Amino acid sequence: MSIRFGRTELPERQARSLEKAVRCEWLTLGFLAVFIVTVFLVMGNSQAMKAAWIEDLLSLAPPIAFLFAVRIVNRPPTRRYPYGYHRSVGVAHLVAGVALFAMGAFLVVDSASGLFAAEHPSIGSVQLFGNTVWLGWLMMAVMALSIPLPIYLGRVKMSLAEELHDKVLYADADMNKADWMTAVGTIVGVAGIGVGLWWTDAAAALLIASSILRDGVKNMGAAITDLMDTRATTFDSSGPHPLVDRIDGHLRSLPWVLEAGSRVRDQGHVLHVESFIVPRDERVPSLESLEAARDACVGLDWKIQDIVLVPVAALPREVGDSTTGRRSERNR
Template sequence: MRLGRRRSRAGEDRARFGHTELPDEQEQALRRAVRLEWTTIGFLCMTIVLVFLVMGRSQAMKAAFVEDALSLIPPIAFLVAVRVTRRRPSARHPYGYHRAVGVGHLVAATALFVMGAMLVVDSSMSLLAAEHPPIGLLEIGGWQVWGGWLMIAVMAWSAVPPVLLGRAKMPLSETLHDRVLHADADMNRADWMTAVATIVGVLGIGVGLWWMDAVAALFVSGGILRDGVRNLRTAVSALIDARAATYDGQDTHPLVRRIDERLEELDWVEQARSRVRDQGHVFHVEAFVVPVAGRAPSLRELVEAREACVALDWKVDDMVVIPSEELPERMLPGVREELAGGHDADR
């Protein structure tokens, strides 16, 4: 049976993902995350313009410019996904629009992967061709200034703010269980390496080591490609209904076990196992319960079982409780081996 979460006294004034009302902690985290993403977009736009104006023919600066441009995708995807997921379920979309988070994550990951691969090839070709990128002199206020100093100044300026933004976003991504926000925070925290690598490449040109520019570009490109591969793997896994995982996609979410344990605490339940899939911010849960022999659960007991699980966490909202004579192997692959040998590898 499927029931909606009860509305609070705040009613429509509370932030929601579909029909899922956010607790105070998640509501505040969402508001802060939105502010941080708008701040990130504003900072990146300034950085992109400055890098474009000074990058010249340096491969490292070119890679840094592309990375900054690509860094716009995750915050934009997050803001769009948040707006879409607030829409309520409809007859056409009975599960709501939570998958918008997964779509945004996939778009960002694909862009990172494609552009990272292209930059790796481009940087490699420049290194093999032994290209010597020139950095000329500029006249500023009557003084002759080496253009590389401007490049270094821009990259040094662009190194610190993303790291601070990434550190601020990371705990929010866990609180909101948001993969797009996590990917964005992860990229921001690593931006200082891009800045340092680019500065080293530019200094290499200045001292006559032309190859350091291409090597620095390869380092930056490899980082973009690595981020793309990691996020693409996580995004695709979630979209093809892998078992619900943590916000970073590394482990099975602990709620999967907690739901089963909570159901088995009920006096009329002998065994319980659930299929839990990540819809985006919230989970869709199908819980199969085997009643104690000779005990048929009442409608009220099924409702209470569901409410007990919903009370565990705000993400457990879209849930069905299905009484069954035995745990169905077809719906729960590997459950018999797990029960027989205590094997819990998939968890």
């Protein structure tokens, strides 16, 4: 059975990666559901535990957004949506980013006010199997148990995000990293209360809140720029997507092409390409030549879903030097 992103049929390797990503996200949701309830039961008056609990609630957003977007993006293009539904990935990315930003900002203010007000949190004791146990031990034990799985899931999702060119999955992998770092910070904060350093709890909560806010700003910014049709970037938004240069390089290698440059939009998983071509000797290429060039570009990578080839006298300024046409004239 073939697996598609819109009308793009995924190669076998990417299809397996998508199935694995879906399984990872369901595993993440199951883990978070159990862990959120457990943390709530042992949270007490610790600000760090409160911040960690809220972060875990927010951690539900990326996997839910990913699973929702994957279902929507499978729909083929229609007359109303001629580019398909790939933008649902960007919308899901934006929703997750806004949620992280809003809650991060709230927690920063809440944690900072507690720190400046010099609030001394108290952690009581509970009866466990007939013994009196300091609640802080349970807090630290729960947080310690939450560390291994997010580390594993984060690494797996990061690899899958690159394979599938999925920025929501990358945001989720980033959240998994924040989750285990939050757990470590919370353990330090609770332990600090135990040895009489009241401020470590508020400081840990502030650190966690700052991490949430940073993730929110990063993901919200990346989602907004993608929706505004910025130049296509890699899955982690670290730089221009290398396929842009591969497309231009292939077109320039054709014997009838003097110069070429492309505008590439990231639709979410797939790329839409407008390639401008300056023909040699100002000869309009044949339909067969254009079709062959288009098919060859689409064959470069599964992510190239749509490509339009436009013969021009000179490249547009945004894809190349505006003097290319004049230089080409002198070089003939």
